[in-house]
Amino acid sequence: xxxxxxxxxxxxxxxxxxxxxxxxxxxxxxxxxxxxxxxxxxxxxxxxxxxxxxxxxxxxxxxxxxxxxxxxxxxxxxxxxxxxxxxxxxxxxxxxxxxxxxxxxxxxxxxxxxxxxxxxxxxxxxxxxxxxxxxxxxxxxxxxxxxxxxxxxxxxxxxxxxxxxxxxxxxxxxxxxxxxxxxxxxxxxxxxxxxxxxxxxxxxxxxxxxxxxxxxxxxxxxxxxxxxxxxxxxxxxxxxxxxxxxxxxxxxxxxxxxxxxxxxxxxxxxxxxxxxxxxxxxxxxxxxxxxxxxxxxxxxxxxxxxxxxxxxxxxxxxxxxxxxxxxxxxxxxxxxxxxxxxxxxxxxxxxxxxxxxxxxxxxxxxxxxxxxxxxxxxxxxxxxxxxxxxxxxxxxxxxxxxxxxxxxxxxxxxxxxxxxxxxxxxxxxxxxxxxxxxxxxxxxxxxxxxxxxxxxxxxxxxxxxxxxxxxxxxxxxxxxxxxxxxxxxxxxxxxxxxxxxxxxxxxxxxxxxxxxxxxxxxxxxxxxxxxxxxxxxxxxxxxxxxxxxxxxxxxxxxxx
Amino acid sequence: xxxxxxxxxxxxxxxxxxxxxxxxxxxxxxxxxxxxxxxxxxxxxxxxxxxxxxxxxxxxxxxxxxxxxxxxxxxxxxxxxxxxxxxxxxxxxxxxxxxxxxxxxxxxxxxxxxxxxxxxxxxxxxxxxxxxxxxxxxxxxxxxxxxxxxxxxxxxxxxxxxxxxxxxxxxxxxxxxxxxxxxxxxxxxxxxxxxxxxxxxxxxxxxxxxxxxxxxxxxxxxxxxxxxxxxxxxxxxxxxxxxxxxxxxxxxxxxxxxxxxxxxxxxxxxxxxxxxxxxxxxxxxxxxxxxxxxxxxxxxxxxxxxxxxxxxxxxxxxxxxxxxx
Numbered sequence: 001x002x003x004x005x006x007x008x009x010x011x012x013x014x015x016x017x018x019x020x021x022x023x024x025x026x027x028x029x030x031x032x033x034x035x036x037x038x039x040x041x042x043x044x045x046x047x048x049x050x051x052x053x054x055x056x057x058x059x060x061x062x063x064x065x066x067x068x069x070x071x072x073x074x075x076x077x078x079x080x081x082x083x084x085x086x087x088x089x090x091x092x093x094x095x096x097x098x099x100x101x102x103x104x105x106x107x108x109x110x111x112x113x114x115x116x117x118x119x120x121x122x123x124x125x126x127x128x129x130x131x132x133x134x135x136x137x138x139x140x141x142x143x144x145x146x147x148x149x150x151x152x153x154x155x156x157x158x159x160x161x162x163x164x165x166x167x168x169x170x171x172x173x174x175x176x177x178x179x180x181x182x183x184x185x186x187x188x189x190x191x192x193x194x195x196x197x198x199x200x201x202x203x204x205x206x207x208x209x210x211x212x213x214x215x216x217x218x219x220x221x222x223x224x225x226x227x228x229x230x231x232x233x234x235x236x237x238x239x240x241x242x243x244x245x246x247x248x249x250x251x252x253x254x255x256x257x258x259x260x261x262x263x264x265x266x267x268x269x270x271x272x273x274x275x276x277x278x279x280x281x282x283x284x285x286x287x288x289x290x291x292x293x294x295x296x297x298x299x300x301x302x303x304x305x306x307x308x309x310x311x312x313x314x315x316x317x318x319x320x321x322x323x324x325x326x327x328x329x330x331x332x333x334x335x336x337x338x339x340x341x342x343x344x345x346x347x348x349x350x351x352x353x354x355x356x357x358x359x360x361x362x363x364x365x366x367x368x369x370x371x372x373x374x375x376x377x378x379x380x381x382x383x384x385x386x387x388x389x390x391x392x393x394x395x396x397x398x399x400x401x402x403x404x405x406x407x408x409x410x411x412x413x414x415x416x417x418x419x420x421x422x423x424x425x426x427x428x429x430x431x432x433x434x435x436x437x438x439x440x441x442x443x444x445x446x447x448x449x450x451x452x453x454x455x456x457x458x459x460x461x462x463x464x465x466x467x468x469x470x471x472x473x474x475x476x477x478x479x480x481x482x483x484x485x486x487x488x489x490x491x492x493x494x495x496x497x498x499x500x501x502x503x504x505x506x507x508x509x510x511x512x513x514x515x516x517x518x519x520x521x522x523x524x525x526x527x528x529x530x531x532x533x534x535x536x537x538x539x540x541x542x543x544x545x546x547x548x549x550x551x552x553x554x555x556x557x558x559x560x
Numbered sequence: 561x562x563x564x565x566x567x568x569x570x571x572x573x574x575x576x577x578x579x580x581x582x583x584x585x586x587x588x589x590x591x592x593x594x595x596x597x598x599x600x601x602x603x604x605x606x607x608x609x610x611x612x613x614x615x616x617x618x619x620x621x622x623x624x625x626x627x628x629x630x631x632x633x634x635x636x637x638x639x640x641x642x643x644x645x646x647x648x649x650x651x652x653x654x655x656x657x658x659x660x661x662x663x664x665x666x667x668x669x670x671x672x673x674x675x676x677x678x679x680x681x682x683x684x685x686x687x688x689x690x691x692x693x694x695x696x697x698x699x700x701x702x703x704x705x706x707x708x709x710x711x712x713x714x715x716x717x718x719x720x721x722x723x724x725x726x727x728x729x730x731x732x733x734x735x736x737x738x739x740x741x742x743x744x745x746x747x748x749x750x751x752x753x754x755x756x757x758x759x760x761x762x763x764x765x766x767x768x769x770x771x772x773x774x775x776x777x778x779x780x781x782x783x784x785x786x787x788x789x790x791x792x793x794x795x796x797x798x799x800x801x802x803x804x805x806x807x808x809x810x811x812x813x814x815x816x817x818x819x820x821x822x823x824x825x826x827x828x829x830x831x832x833x834x835x836x837x838x839x840x841x842x843x844x845x846x847x848x849x850x851x852x853x854x855x856x857x858x859x860x861x862x863x864x865x866x867x868x869x870x871x872x873x874x875x876x877x878x879x880x881x882x883x884x885x
Contacts, residue, residue, distance in 0.1 A: 099715045
């Protein structure tokens with residue numbers, strides 16, 4: 001058994017920032033990650049990171065935009081805290097060595113983003129996540145901590161009402177191991193691979209939320225799933241919102257700049273849920289293009305000119321050229337919305353505390369709730385750092401006072417044996433086939449527009465796949481780098497989360513932010529101004545609700 | 561939806577090996593029907609899903625940003641996710657996929673990257689500050705767009721190690737930092753916030769910087785156009801500017817140029833003496849004798865070539881152009 005004071009699971013921006021905070025608080029820290037930290041999905045974030053540091057901008061304006069963007073489901077105390085911290089955090093990242101794009105006067109350049117009243121998004125060309133990830137990892141590298149990279153989380157051990165450690169699987173040796181910890185931070189990132197059409201990396205399988213849910217921790221607002229408006233057609237590779245921030249426009253097959261019908265004032269820079277619905281509506285009403293990879297609309301950048309496109313949007317230029325065979329300098333880019341972000345996650349407060357003592361969460365795996373029903377572009381990178389730091393501070397404080405964790409010999413066997421048993425089956429279900437069916441189900445029945453019949457059908461199908469998962473079979477018999485075992489573990493995680501998403505979406509009979517019910521098209525503040533909390537029960541998720549925190553902003557109709 | 565795009569039969573030959581379990585590596589053949597623009601990673605994932613779930617690969621983002629899936633594709637270091645199968649098939653008739661080089665195989669196409677990460681860590685990839693010169697309080701360090709340009713494309717590096725796999729100097733000398741680590745060193749050595757530029761340049765010279773063979777395979781293999789070999793060249797120039805030509809490697813580079821400037825032709829005897837010094841030359845004597853035997857033309861006394869004046873003029877013009885820096 002291994003022992004550490006603070007264990008951080010996940011080594012993207014949130015996990016790394018948590019680890020840095022815990023080390024700086026004097027605690028002994030280990031990071032457990034399924035990827036080498038520099039390969040984390042944070043590095044794929046393109047457009048930028050929001051901080052109201054511009055001359056005419058204000059923390060209040062950032063707060064208001066975020067509250068409005070959340071469709072009034074975000075907790076306003078958390079949003080206020082977040083917007084206050086954003087400025088110092090961006091400066092800190094600059095001091096750590098991040099190479100940001102600069103304005104001619106040497107200050108940090110800022111670009112406009114969707115749903116924001118000011119150009120508020122600090123950026124590093126269109127690879128802001130990569131720039132931040134490098135700088136933070138290289139800064140963290142000057143501190144002492146233990147790294148377990150390419151380890152997969154399978155269990156959070158909770159006993160006597162508090163966390164005792166985790167069980168994880170070392171991909172290089174095939175061993176399941178216990179890691180005792182006084183406190184644990186879950187910062188495992190996205191869960192987008194529940195869907196087939198997703199911008200997320202293959203590794204984004206919601207391990208943290210799934211494992212926490214299994215340990216009795218409450219998940220929050222899981223039905224709120226963001227679809228990014230502009231993903232490449234066949235591969236769903238992300239084309240940053242920065243492309244529209246820099247002046248890119250959307251056109252349908254009739255050559256019409258259709259956003260004028262949906263957001264007459266800000267057009268393409270409306271918030272993401274609005275733009276995604278507009279694109280799908282255009283296609284459903286027959287104004288999209290058709291091709292071998294489905295229907296689509298055009299994102300045009302040509303009018304920006306070669307120089308601007310190739311300097312400010314260098315990576316996406318490569319993406320369009322390599323992955324779609326399109327040169328954005330001379331051709332429109334075929335795009336369609338794809339799953340991009342989970343607003344929901346492990347429920348936490350501002351300090352990163354979950355419903356279990358000693359267990360903290362941050363980043364996309366968590367739900368504070370900052371983003372409410374819809375996240376604004378540029379707020380998630382900042383969230384990882386602001387709340388990663390908070391979770392690290394809290395975990396360190398908790399660990400300083402917590403008694404030594406107790407793991408029993410039976411904990412490991414209870415967690416690992418059932419998973420090992422998958423390999424001894426002579427016959428059973430193929431995990432990658434189950435994953436494909438789950439993804440197709442979620443794409444078809446739990447997408448941008450939802451209704452009761454679809455959600456019920458989706459639930460029925462997901463539960464049928466879950467039943468088959470009980471007979472999952474791992475064919476690969478090797479202990480070393482056994483991806484077959486890993487994918488079985490991941491599918492198990494994702495099926496649990498898929499069920500929570502659907503049950504929450506079915507119950508919520510209103511439309512708010514990214515959750516659009518065609519059978520309940522209006523926001524219903526009287527009944528639904530509340531957070532969905534999901535706990536694992538014997539028959540599936542048990543839902544309860546908790547109030548939204550208000551400070552200064554009364555709910556209003558949301559118009560862009 | 562309109563008709564799916566036409567497909568072609570693509571034969572793959574894929575390296576399979578699990579040290580400790582398999583006696584030796586073998587190549588396994590698979591054939592898939594694929595549209596020519598299909599990325600190799602997609603093909604490998606299809607092999608895993610449809611034919612053989614025991615094939616091990618390292619992958620994550622599928623969009624050339626996480627740096628996980630570098631491998632040898634028809635003997636070149638490439639990212640599988642951004643290598644379409646069509647052109648490979650056209651050029652080679654099939655697609656041979658092998659793990660990266662210069663890192664031990666863990667299983668199949670997965671390598672142990674610790675040699676790569678060790679070199680990366682050794683160049684101290686973080687800002688080194690002087691406590692007497694603190695960062696501006698409550699403000700970012702000013703940095704002009706021109707200063708940002710001096711990083712060239714080094715911030716685009718995704719640490720995929722394709723360059724490390726391609727580098728022959730890494731292969732012969734495991735102490736050589738390799739292209740990525742040196743490009744990273746360059747990135748910190750031009751960072752106006754870093755306060756250890758000189759120290760970095762002095763530290764990297766013995767056994768580091770000058771082992772680069774200038775073959776440019778790193779630049780050729782880099783999926784992000786980081787151009788490590790060009791940045792290594794820049795580091796060499798900066799190193800000479802800081803320290804003069806005092807290292808064996810820098811002396812060789814410096815006198816190489818002086819030699820050419822002199823007579824338009826390399827005087828290898830003179831260059832060897834200048835590089836190693838008289839005492840050093842004694843140590844290299846056996847090697848020198850061997851070379852003399854094999855290459856009798858080296859025994860001839862060199863004389864200026866025709867047009868040596870022109871060569872000198874070119875150098876003078878270049879020197880004049882660089883002088884203001």
